[in-house]
Amino acid sequence: PAATDPLDFLSVDTMLSDEERDIRDTVRAFVRDRVVPEVGEWFEQGGLPRELVGELGKLGLLGMHLEGYGCAGTSATAYGLACLELEAGDSGIRSLVSVQGSLAMFAIHRWGSEEQKQEWLPRMAAGEAVGCFGLTEPDSGSDPGSMRTYARRDGEDWVLRGQKMWITNGSWADVAVVWARTDEGVRGFLVPKGTKGFTTRDIHRKMSLRASVTSELILDEVRLPASAMLPGATSLRGPLSCLNEARYGIVWGVAGAARACLEAALDYSTTRVQFGKPIAAFQIQQQKLATMALEVNRATLLSLHLGRLKDSGRLRPDHVSMGKLGNVNAALDVARNARQVLGANGITLEYPVMRHLTNLETVVTYEGTADVHALVIGGALTGIDAFR
Ligand code: TGC
Ligand code: FAD
Numbered sequence: 001p002a003a004t005d006p007l008d009f010l011s012v013d014t015m016l017s018d019e020e021r022d023i024r025d026t027v028r029a030f031v032r033d034r035v036v037p038e039v040g041e042w043f044e045q046g047g048l049p050r051e052l053v054g055e056l057g058k059l060g061l062l063g064m065h066l067e068g069y070g071c072a073g074t075s076a077t078a079y080g081l082a083c084l085e086l087e088a089g090d091s092g093i094r095s096l097v098s099v100q101g102s103l104a105m106f107a108i109h110r111w112g113s114e115e116q117k118q119e120w121l122p123r124m125a126a127g128e129a130v131g132c133f134g135l136t137e138p139d140s141g142s143d144p145g146s147m148r149t150y151a152r153r154d155g156e157d158w159v160l161r162g163q164k165m166w167i168t169n170g171s172w173a174d175v176a177v178v179w180a181r182t183d184e185g186v187r188g189f190l191v192p193k194g195t196k197g198f199t200t201r202d203i204h205r206k207m208s209l210r211a212s213v214t215s216e217l218i219l220d221e222v223r224l225p226a227s228a229m230l231p232g233a234t235s236l237r238g239p240l241s242c243l244n245e246a247r248y249g250i251v252w253g254v255a256g257a258a259r260a261c262l263e264a265a266l267d268y269s270t271t272r273v274q275f276g277k278p279i280a281a282f283q284i285q286q287q288k289l290a291t292m293a294l295e296v297n298r299a300t301l302l303s304l305h306l307g308r309l310k311d312s313g314r315l316r317p318d319h320v321s322m323g324k325l326g327n328v329n330a331a332l333d334v335a336r337n338a339r340q341v342l343g344a345n346g347i348t349l350e351y352p353v354m355r356h357l358t359n360l361e362t363v364v365t366y367e368g369t370a371d372v373h374a375l376v377i378g379g380a381l382t383g384i385d386a387f388r
Contacts (some may be wrong), residue, residue: 006266007259012304016081025080030059035089040349040366042211046204048092050172053100056301057127060294061086061097063105064083069121071105075334076315077307084303087253088260091359092212094253100124102245105129107177107188110241111232120175132173134164134217141166142372143387144179145236151180151189151229158182158229160189160197160222166366170215171200177230178219179239188230188238197222205381209362230278244317247367251323254331254363255299257356260293261331261338264353268342279341288337289293295330302327318380325373328364335360 005013013021032053042048056062060072065079079101087094106125108116108131123129140146149162160180170176176191176198191198197220206214230238266289269280279285306323307314335357339346347354364370375386 006293007263007296009293010301011067012297012300016077017303020075021077023074024085026059026387027061027082028088030055031085031093032088034095035086035093036352039093040352040355041212043090043092044210044349044357046206046210047213048096048211048388051361052093053096053130053172054127056097056100057125059245060125061101063101063109063121063128064123066101066105066109066121066125068110069117070125071109071121072125075307076248076310076341077304080249080303080307083249083253084256084259084300086256088256090211090355091253091257092362094249094256095209095212098249098253099133101129102176102249103133103174103242104169104175106245107133107141107230107233107238107242108190111188111230111238112190113227113231115227116230120190125174129174130169130172132167132169132215132217133178133239133242134167134170134176134178135243136166137163138165142369144239145186147148147179147181147186149178149180151182151187154185154223156226158189158224158226160191160219160224162219164217166203166218167200167215167217167306169200169213170217172213176217178217185235186233186238188233189224190228190230191219191222191224195222195224208358242316243367244320247320247324248306248310248315250363250367251320251327252303254360255296255303256325256362256385257360258292258299258331258334261335261356262296262356263287264351265289265292265338265341268345268351272343285341288341292334292337295334299327299330318376321376321380324368325370325377328360329370330337332357332360332364368382 053061062071064074065076069071083094106119135144137147151160174193178189178191199218200215203214214301270278272279338353379385
């Protein structure tokens with residue numbers, strides 16, 4: 001007989017609380033009704049409807065694991081489950097939520113002044129204001145310590161000059177969290193849309209993460225008051241602490257992308273007939289399905305374990321690196337296998353698999369490449385830094 005729930009073979013569901021299951025079910029229904037019917041079109045057109053931000057805000061998903069300032073204050077595990085369901089829809093939707101909540105809002109929540117928190121967080125939680133997070137530059141990706149964007153003091157003001165690249169939500173953002181070198185170390189600045197000298201340019205012709213806005217930020221002598229600087233962050237630890245949060249969401253998210261690919265492969269293989277039988281009846285296809293199910297379940301269990309560690313205050317950055325490295329690679333394997341199960345149909349946007357597969361090629365690169373995370377784990381295992 002078929003497993004009771006082939007998408008939750010190991011009954012991970014039984015390890016969730018009622019509240020966690022409720023949140024998961026709400027997000028799953030939103031993705032089923034609002035995202036899945038249209039996301040192929042968004043991906044093809046290369047963007048997202050902006051109203052989605054308000055809808056995600058109404059659901060309480062923006063900065064949902066933060067406390068106060070209009071944020072839902074859920075557990076890290078509940079936030080992870082939401083990321084899983086969102087990314088089962090598309091990595092671009094999870095990216096929007098990650099950048100808003102775990103990068104831009106988290107940066108303000110963790111490192112901002114009371115005034116900055118009051119000004120931005122309630123509106124960002126409601127989806128009335130969008131944020132982005134500018135760390136990467138054209139010549140500074142894996143090595144953010146080499147950033148050139150520079151902020152100099154001029155009397156009470158700061159003046160920013162530089163360029164940020166590959167910034168999710170960039171041209172949508174009402175506020176950009178921009179990281180810059182200063183004579184006092186790396187510091188973060190809140191740059192509101194429309195500030196003189198601050199412009200954005202969208203990046204087109206992407207073959208991956210198409211249902212997402214990706215932009216360049218240009219800062220040409222942007223003058224900001226002293227109150228625009230995040231007072232708590234004084235080194236690279238500032239932005240890297242935000243990355244831990246977003247990477248944690250990705251650990252969960254990609255388990256959702258993988259689950260969606262498994263689901264498509266299961267559906268397809270039980271209905272597609274060749275040589276007089278559903279292709280699911282051939283041993284080679286069953287082996288692929290079994291391997292996919294194993295990876296989906298293993299990735300989900302790893303996510304849940306990291307979630308419980310985070311909720312009990314024991315999650316370390318190198319734990320997150322292991323989760324991101326392992327789960328993204330697993331999801332890529334699942335998506336590649338599923339794509340083959342679907343044959344020629346697997347390359348189209350009529351099915352979700354190729355979309356997930358190409359998205360995951362971004363996910364394995366952003367928020368620390370697979371190589372970066374392997375080196376973080378290697379460093380933790382050996383005590384030897386192999387980055388330089
Ligand atoms: P290193 O010398 O090791 O450290 C510099 C300072 O940072 C501290 N630190 C951390 N703090 C918190 N969390 C972490 N994970 C941290 N890792 C390091 C460290 O203690 C030190 O603090 P302090 O106070 O002593 O100065 O730094 P390094 O220059 O050797 O670089 C380390 C490395 C390579 C691991 C790091 O730079 C790295 O992670 N590189 C990858 C860059 C990256 O992930 N960029 C992502 C950009 S944002 C993005 O991609 C968003 S996409 C989101 C979406 O659309 O979903
Ligand atoms: P590089 O750092 O140049 O790496 C190129 C290759 O060299 C990689 O394979 C890498 O693993 C390898 N490599 C680098 N250093 C080492 C080393 N020491 N040892 C071994 N191998 C090494 N950034 C933001 O700041 N904010 C965002 O919102 C954001 N959104 C993004 C959205 C999309 C769609 C994409 C594609 C990227 C986004 N990024 C964002 C940028 C992303 O974080 C970077 O692409 C990523 O950090 C890698 O940097 P890079 O592309 O410059 O590659």
